[in-house]
Amino acid sequence: MTTATVPPQGAKRADRPAEDPRPRRGLPARLKRSFDAHWYAWAMVVPVVIVLGVLVGYPLVRGVYLSLTDATEANMGGTYGVNHIPATYKFLGLDNYWNILSGEEGMFYPRLLWTLVWTASCVFFHYTIGLGLALLLNRDLRFRGLYRILLILPWAVPPFVAAFSWRLMYNSEGGLFNTLLASVGMEPVSWLGDPLMQKVSVVAVNVWLGVPFMMVALLGGLQSIPRELHEAAEMDGATAWQRFRHVTLPGLRPVSSTVILLGTIWTFNMFPIIYLVIGQNAGDDTDILATYAFDLAFSSVRDYAQSATYGVIILSMLLVFAVFYRRLLIRQEDAR
Amino acid sequence: MKAPTTPTAPATAAVPSPAAALPAAEAPVRRRGRDERGTGASVALHLTVITACLIAVFPLVWVLWISLRGADGWKDPRNLSGGLDLTNYAHVLGDTEFLTWFGNSLIVAFFTTLLGVFIAASSGYAISRMRFPGQKPLMWVFLITQMFPIAVLIVPIYNIFSDLRLVDSHAGLVLAYCSTAVPFCAWMLKGYFDTIPHEIDEAGRVDGLTPFGTFYRLALPLARPGLAVTGFYAFITAWGEVAYATALISSDENKTLAAGLQTFVGQHTSNWGAMTAASVLITIPAALVFFFAQKGLVSGLTAGGTKG
Numbered sequence: 001m002t003t004a005t006v007p008p009q010g011a012k013r014a015d016r017p018a019e020d021p022r023p024r025r026g027l028p029a030r031l032k033r034s035f036d037a038h039w040y041a042w043a044m045v046v047p048v049v050i051v052l053g054v055l056v057g058y059p060l061v062r063g064v065y066l067s068l069t070d071a072t073e074a075n076m077g078g079t080y081g082v083n084h085i086p087a088t089y090k091f092l093g094l095d096n097y098w099n100i101l102s103g104e105e106g107m108f109y110p111r112l113l114w115t116l117v118w119t120a121s122c123v124f125f126h127y128t129i130g131l132g133l134a135l136l137l138n139r140d141l142r143f144r145g146l147y148r149i150l151l152i153l154p155w156a157v158p159p160f161v162a163a164f165s166w167r168l169m170y171n172s173e174g175g176l177f178n179t180l181l182a183s184v185g186m187e188p189v190s191w192l193g194d195p196l197m198q199k200v201s202v203v204a205v206n207v208w209l210g211v212p213f214m215m216v217a218l219l220g221g222l223q224s225i226p227r228e229l230h231e232a233a234e235m236d237g238a239t240a241w242q243r244f245r246h247v248t249l250p251g252l253r254p255v256s257s258t259v260i261l262l263g264t265i266w267t268f269n270m271f272p273i274i275y276l277v278i279g280q281n282a283g284d285d286t287d288i289l290a291t292y293a294f295d296l297a298f299s300s301v302r303d304y305a306q307s308a309t310y311g312v313i314i315l316s317m318l319l320v321f322a323v324f325y326r327r328l329l330i331r332q333e334d335a336r
Numbered sequence: 337m338k339a340p341t342t343p344t345a346p347a348t349a350a351v352p353s354p355a356a357a358l359p360a361a362e363a364p365v366r367r368r369g370r371d372e373r374g375t376g377a378s379v380a381l382h383l384t385v386i387t388a389c390l391i392a393v394f395p396l397v398w399v400l401w402i403s404l405r406g407a408d409g410w411k412d413p414r415n416l417s418g419g420l421d422l423t424n425y426a427h428v429l430g431d432t433e434f435l436t437w438f439g440n441s442l443i444v445a446f447f448t449t450l451l452g453v454f455i456a457a458s459s460g461y462a463i464s465r466m467r468f469p470g471q472k473p474l475m476w477v478f479l480i481t482q483m484f485p486i487a488v489l490i491v492p493i494y495n496i497f498s499d500l501r502l503v504d505s506h507a508g509l510v511l512a513y514c515s516t517a518v519p520f521c522a523w524m525l526k527g528y529f530d531t532i533p534h535e536i537d538e539a540g541r542v543d544g545l546t547p548f549g550t551f552y553r554l555a556l557p558l559a560r561p562g563l564a565v566t567g568f569y570a571f572i573t574a575w576g577e578v579a580y581a582t583a584l585i586s587s588d589e590n591k592t593l594a595a596g597l598q599t600f601v602g603q604h605t606s607n608w609g610a611m612t613a614a615s616v617l618i619t620i621p622a623a624l625v626f627f628f629a630q631k632g633l634v635s636g637l638t639a640g641g642t643k644g
Binding site: 272 | 480
């Protein structure tokens with residue numbers, strides 16, 4: 001058998017020592033041996049590697065390059081009918097980055113601050129509400145199946161439909177919320193006009209949209225905690241809160257850490273809600289970094305270079321976050 | 337469970353405890369589902385869940401209601417005269433490009449799913465079963481591509497596609513979606529292949545199958561539920577995607593639903609009647625299919641991560 005097929009666990013460690021102590025052979029020979037052993041695996045992953053190289057790798061390189069230039073719609077060139085207009089943008093080096101990160105451009109830090117507030121508040125509400133509902137649904141409850149289906153409904157709706165439904169309810173003309181306020185004699189609120197209310201509104205929509213995923217994921221996690229643990233804790237006289245704190249939460253850890261990581265990344269990049277609920281004509285106050293970068297590239301003056309720079313900065317921040325988060329988890333795991 | 341009873345607990349814990357004694361405040365974290373609880377606690381529990389359900393369902397009910405209230409019904413929801421009618425639906429289906437957009441969305445989402453699952457399946461298997469140089473980095477690439485903000489790829493993809501004349505075409509949109517669908521599918525499928533016992537592969541190998549044969553004849557058929565769920569998720573993602581659809585498609589007849597619906601309600605138009613009717617027509621099939629597939633969805637998404 002030529003392939004390095006793996007028996008269930010720990011095999012990676014096992015075959016390393018077998019390789020290393022051997023006398024070093026020439027590079028071609030080692031490559032040959034490696035190829036013989038792994039060509040099945042490589043053949044299987046080659047389609048994905050090619051697709052990723054073409055559809056992700058190349059655009060990424062091109063994006064990084066664009067971020068080092070002053071490319072806009074005007075100097076981008078391109079082919080219009082039979083005329084080919086050459087691109088005339090120049091290479092600038094790190095000017096764009098300096099411009100944005102030094103605060104000179106003026107939009108980055110306010111956008112970043114709001115993006116962080118947006119992400120933190122959305123993920124916080126997703127997780128706490130999702131956990132609360134999961135705990136309720138995990139109990140013996142009549143109509144549980146029905147409740148579960150109704151609670152998942154927001155997840156089943158395409159995000160753009162959800163965004164428009166909420167926009168309809170926020171509407172200043174004939175919107176449900178203002179109609180309700182008026183009927184109890186209160187002043188209408190400009191849900192989608194006032195910057196602060198805009199922010200509250202979009203967070204509400206996103207919380208509504210994101211809770212079902214958390215709930216279902218955490219419910220799965222809850223059900224995987226062995227019942228005996230709770231019974232043992234109870235036997236030892238643990239109160240309900242102590243059981244929650246020391247049995248339920250630790251038992252949920254693997255699920256929690258994954259959904260929080262995913263949720264943070266998704267929320268950080270969440271495009272459709274803010275873009276569709278607020279619309280493009282409402283100023284930049286409620287734009288998070290991702291929608292702001294999109295607007296830079298595809299609204300009025302198409303500033304490709306700035307937008308690409310924002311994209312690269314967002315990606316770098318997420319990478320740093322993911323690495324730190326992972327490391328934090330591993331350290332906590334070791335500390336136990 | 338209350339502290340006083342616990343020292344002598346074994347007997348009381350095994351038998352359902354006298355329910356009325358439990359204070360309602362303990363209810364949310366009390367985990368012994370088999371135990372009975374007081375009527376008060378039960379009512380509180382049901383009320384909480386029902387409130388949550390109402391919040392979850394209400395926006396959709398509201399849209400359904402408005403959609404049935406005629407073209408101008410949205411302007412004054414308090415005016416209940418006029419009854420219900422289907423003019424909005426007739427308008428959307430007859431006078432707008434809704435059906436074209438619906439078809440476009442179906443085509444784009446279908447081909448994205450097909451390409452995504454088809455390309456990703458073998459790598460998911462290879463990463464799940466074999467150890468090879470480059471495996472770890474590849475897993476990392478899959479993970480990292482999921483955190484790619486649209487912002488970082490959309491500009492270069494737009495520029496490359498305009499050079500290749502793929503802008504404003506469905507093929508271009510499918511390719512753009514594949515940039516996220518392929519790594520995502522590979523990630524999910526790896527999780528599914530992990531759940532299939534290795535003994536099956538070994539049995540296949542003993543019977544003389546090559547690794548390709550094992551993959552194609554044994555693992556793939558066994559992973560069919562996983563393939564379905566993965567494909568479904570890729571479909572839903574492509575179906576609901578907004579940013580690429582908005583940026584890459586310019587002509588009305590090529591728009592997908594996500595881009596097309598924006599023309600109903602924009603800076604200068606507010607055709608909420610058509611919007612709500614279209615929303616209902618989109619949501620009903622999407623929600624129906626969703627409920628069939630959602631069970632395996634979460635385990636698939638989180639499986640890859642917990643094994644990291």
